[in-house]
Amino acid sequence: VKRFRKCERTSLSFIRNHFSITFKYPLASIFLSRYLLNQGLVTYAPEQPANSSLILHSTLDSHSNKMNIQHRLCLIALSWHCGCVGFPRFAAGITVIRVENGMIASDWVGTYTSQLQANVFDKHLPPVNSTELHAISLVNNTILRYVELVGSYMCDEPLRIPSLTILKLNGSMSASSTNLTSNITRFTAMVELNDVSFAGVIGGSYNATVSTPSARDGMLLENNSVSAGLQAISIVGGRFCTIRNVRGIANNTNAIIGVNTGSGHEIAGCDVGGTEAAGTFGRCIWTLATTRALVHDNHVHHCSAHALDFDAYTKGSVCFNNLCEDNGEEGIFVEETASNNVIVNNTCRRNGNGIGVYSNAVGPVASNFFIGNIVTDNRDVGITVGGMGHAPNKYSVDNTFVGNIAENNALGAWNPVHGANMQDYWVSNVDHGEMNGSPEWTRIPQTGSNVSIFEP
DSSP, X not given: OGGGTTSOBOEEEEETTEEEEEOSSHXXXXXXXXXXXXXXXXXXXXXXXXXXXXXXXXXXXXXXXXXXXXXXXXXXXXXHHTTBSSOOEEETXXXXXXXXXXXXXXXXXXXXXHHHIIIIIHHHSOOOOHHHHHTOSOOSTTTOEEEEEEEEEEESSOEEOOTTEEEEEEEEEEEOSTTXXXXXXXXXXXXXXXXXXXXXXXXXXXXXXXXXOSBTTBEEOTTSOEEXXXXXXXXXXXXXXXXXXXXXXOOOSSOSEEEESOBSOEEESOEEEOOSSSOBSSOSEEEESOBSOEEESOEEESBSSOSEEEOTTOBSOEEESOEEESOSSOSEEEETTOBSOEEESOEEESSSSSEEEEESSSOOEESOEEESOEXXXXXXXXXXXXXXXXXXXXXXXXXXXXXXXXXXXXXXXXXXXXXXXXXXXXXXXXXXXXXXXXXXXXXXXXXXXXXEEEOO
């Protein structure tokens, strides 16, 4: 073991019964693999590792089918003797890499996202293949890898989080204008969870403002093309990722936090939007073509567009316990082909409309439930519902509105026929009186085939 002392081990991690260690020099990984094999601590080790990264299969605990904790501790001790530098902390299988002001212990890893990607995530956290992911049912701190960032960091390129990894920020991350104003797509973000599973971002402040847009539909560039801007955090594809307890701000036509495709993603406990003195340009939270999204307990405010938008092909998702206030358009917008979603127990105040339901480009917006929401002091209507019409699919169809409460909205409590509707149903909704004597129902449908309103 002594011969490994100066080998400068750079990473160490466990995934189920796999043990990964990376050395500065490939020869060191060959020596260690042979030693561990001879000692019976691993069941397989490559004869000639392709590079300095060594992935070993540990002997298994016959009862748990996971790496025996004694073997883990032995491997950790061996790695320490091999010249551990910036050693991540382990306890009962927990992997934590702590970066404080750009340092892991005495080693500089950087304060820019490009440096963190290369020197922390790519170096210390080996990728997880789909076979390993599908073999896991309980995903907790015995499986997950944690990267703790303490201090202030700058984003010069998107930071991509791998599967089974949680980024915890105790501090802030801000966008650098360098390298960030080109090649931006709708879901380009400072931090990206792209096609990964069981990954997350928890805590911290993310400011993705790069420049001030000069047009409602995008930032006009020199060639008159339109840029979508930069999101703070985005999830694209994958399954079961989370964004929790972050402060997010951006100046983006699309969103501050966005979810596109994938299934089972969560946005929870976040503070998203601008301030009374400086609102943000675009949406706050946006989901598009995703299923089983869980958006809850967020404060969504001071955005120029729809605050919380369940956009086309969002289905089977839940929006609950959110406070949406002081936004330019709808507090909550369920639109286009969004279907089979539940919007429950949210408060929408001082927005354009409190809640909007509409099908414009595609549709129908169908079979959604709106339950127990409070819509107050909005500049237009509490809840407005409809579709563009003039095409069979551009309708609001089979949506249900029950137990919602409206008060002091400028143009009325409910607009059930803002365009084309088919078989929407309203029951047990309560109006406590609207601003300047505005009516409870701004329009009454002509026939029950459009909308049915039951007030027993």
